[in-house]
Amino acid sequence: MKKQLAKALEISVETLNYWVISYALSSMTLVFRAEWPFVVFFASEVWLLGSYYEKITAVLNSRKWAVLVCALVFAAFVLFVSQVGLVQGSVAPFSKL
Structure with missing residues (x-):
């Protein structure tokens, strides 16, 4: 029982980690969709x-x-993104912040 609980906890943590990182990468991919960094973010996904x-x-x-x-x-992530959306914005240089 403890072993199954440990597996479930590990899968849950890995899934949450995957969702958070994938959400950030997907948002950055959308921001850079017309630039060369798009390839880097897509490959990272x-x-x-x-x-x-x-x-x-x-x-x-x-x-x-x-x-x-x-x-x-993955299907749940796509459903989440389709309902919530991605973070959108533009790239601003550090000198203007």
Whole structure:
């Protein structure tokens, strides 16, 4: 029972971490959509999803369940972003702040 609770807690923490970082990266990707840093932020999002998958696979010891969890978490993230939206803004140089 304690082992299952520890796994659930670890998955919850990793999921929250994934959501927060992915939300920030998605917002920055939107800000830089017409600039070259777009590539960096988009690549970081892809890397983050792969890293999340590897961590979930290690916790669950099953690729099949890890794929299911990652798909559900990603779908929930997309639903959240579609309802709440992303942070939008413009890039301002530090000298003007």
